[in-house]
Amino acid sequence: MMKKRVEKYLKEKADKVDCVTDEEPPKTADDYQCSGNLEQDFTKLCKLMAVKDIPSVKIKQSTSTNRGVIEDNQFQTSLSQMTTWSSKPCLRIELENEDHSCVKEVKISGWKMDEVVLQVLSRILPSISNLQCLHMWRVGLTDYTFTSMRNTVSLCSNLRKVVLEGNPLAEQSYHLLIAEDSMLTDLSLRNNRIGEEGACLIGLALSTVHSANKNLLSLNLAFNSIGDAGAIHISQGLRLNRSLLCLSLSYNQIGDNGAAHLAEVLGPFALTHEEIVERRKLLLKAEESTMVQPSLVSLADSHERPLSVRSSSSLDRLNKSTKNPTKKKDNPKKEEKPAAGQATKKEEPKVAKKDNKFPRVQAGKIAGKDNNLTVSEQERVDVVETVIPLLDPGIVHTGGKVIHPGNTCLTSLNLSGNKLSEQSLRMFLSSLEGQGEGGLLRLSLNRNQYPSDCDTLLKIQEIMSLRDPLKKNLSGQVDDEHGEPKTTNEA
Template structure:
């Protein structure tokens, strides 16, 4: 019996060793067994964020606050405080860090909105966000308010931002970026529909970058629907740059330039693009290049179509001949007929392009229709290149282009515009037709009396144009917030 017991002890010890080997490691043991780059994000922010921070040896890890669907609030919650002029210009306080997450539904993997508000983001947090964003497949909105972002941090976030398939809104406010890297958010291939860049101290040079991103003679942003540039001190020079970017942009619907120290000079440039204007020499040259390119592409398409048609006819004729040889002797008349059919070529005058005499108009029309984009709902939206607009008119040796009638809301409240600029805006509004144009023009809190006759006429026109027809008290309250 004693021998059996002695033999049993090693067996028990071996069993315990085997059990210890098969034991599942604890989260801490699992965490220590991998590096930051090896970690695979699950899409659950409450789990991924603290673990990624721990892998970077962070001691004070920001908390994660998750809002369930029942308690979800709108993006403007607390906006009365953050949107007020006194608060938007206040120095960042950077309280205890907290990453706010809003869910689409009860699933913890359904993060819809991500918000970092009022606390400083360092390079390690930016690195964690860069890795984590790629796993948030349902993310729609990303919000940074006074987060102390640097140009390098934003540049590092651009790749995951561009890869978030559902991300359409980015708010970047109260972050001074000397290298003006926010222009990357307006690139030609950006899919963002809503962008807020308030209070980023961009100045006139920053506005120049933004204007170029909106459009040049060779490129244009085709997806951005709303842009908020309030509280950026862009001045008259900056307003001129923005107006230049609006000349050939036909996507932007809402633009806020409130509280930007814009005077009559900048206002004149903004009002000028709302009605017809003459193309510059550079725009005329680019228009000719585009027409020539479209004509060459169309001719190549016609030639290719004719060649393909000829080949199809020839193959069809050969099949008919082969079939007749197999079934019965070939008839000479049939062979001649088949031979003729194989030599058929489509005359240029009978192609879809129509007669050669009207070629330029038809080519430019086809080029217009080839410019397509997707809206928020994934529906195809036709965006005509303004330089190829068929309504361009020749007048007094100049090419006159219809103004920007896509922009429907322009907020210029809280600037330095005087009574001198009001007739320019009134003329532009009166020239707009029913096909488009401004539905809302905010000029409150500028340097002219509210009872000014021209301003009263502008308000009357806007009341008739605005389909919502908000009460004046409600509208004024909204404009006071610099929205």
């Protein structure tokens, strides 16, 4: 009797398990819940969405952080694999710590993705919590599929690097990837036929008087058609951007006119009327919220208003008072202890100066480390914006103009393979000499239209060699496989 009861119980339990198992498989793609395992999710979703030829998934296991980083030769091999046509569509994924649920990089190269496959990826990628890099080379994106891809990128919480190369778009809407709320730190847009219109949109995304991108550290625009007009738009975006450290504009048909604007923004430049108006608004707002000292606000505001009336003697007095804002006419001796406000005034300029230096020190390590404009994870975490450009303490009023000290945050600029003459070299030399603390640590000007032995180039090289934290050898080196020049004639 007992035996029959046990058999009946086991049979009922097995029936319940079978019922649960029968209910698990989803009937439609909308019912499918991504597990975070790209291999399984991709195959199952493709089947549910009736994809005929399901691309394969190839795994490349990276060395764990405990065992060291990938060797240079292995990295170069992976680069060559990424930029070759695939005989059959496939996804190359890189795992971290040999865990199939920890995909940190997805590479798609050399085959056209249709809308259905892109929809599958748009479902899967946001579920991969560890995804850090997305590489798409010549995948046949259209304006419509690019918008879908951009929305997917914004949903990936830890995605910081996007490589989108060989995907020309009619609307040139690449700037959507670096909107003000974008969390990307590295973006490569090489070989996308970006012209003046696209460069204008990218420049506006970098910064305007009212907004600026605060996270992008590295931007590669090499091998496009930006030209002089596009370079001017990019230079406008650099005026008030204080996050970008590395910029490549190599092989973009840029001449002396475009180079003049790029060089100008690196050194001291005059604020426009719109920028002056916005600066005064910020000063007033800062005074109301007690972000800065009222005395500094009144001084700065008073010496900016009459732009053409000040005499030279009054300007000198104002400059002296601005340099020493903590000094007062009345210095009471009755109080033995300094007031709290006075202590704050003495300490604040030092703190601000220290904060300004911090990102530049990190940037120096980045600029000297890699010619491909990549930024290591640890360094990118440490780099933060600490200064509102229009409230830069180095701004002065002279000659009827308000002069900004310039963009000294950018540390690496690549203008190789353009149409620069010796005239451009002289402009860059002037800007480099005018830069104060911080500024460029690496400047690539090789393969342009100037004699290799001109005196101006030698002077630039001398300045840059003193700035280079790693003191790299300036001797010529061969180009890498993507055509990016390394250090030949680099300043």
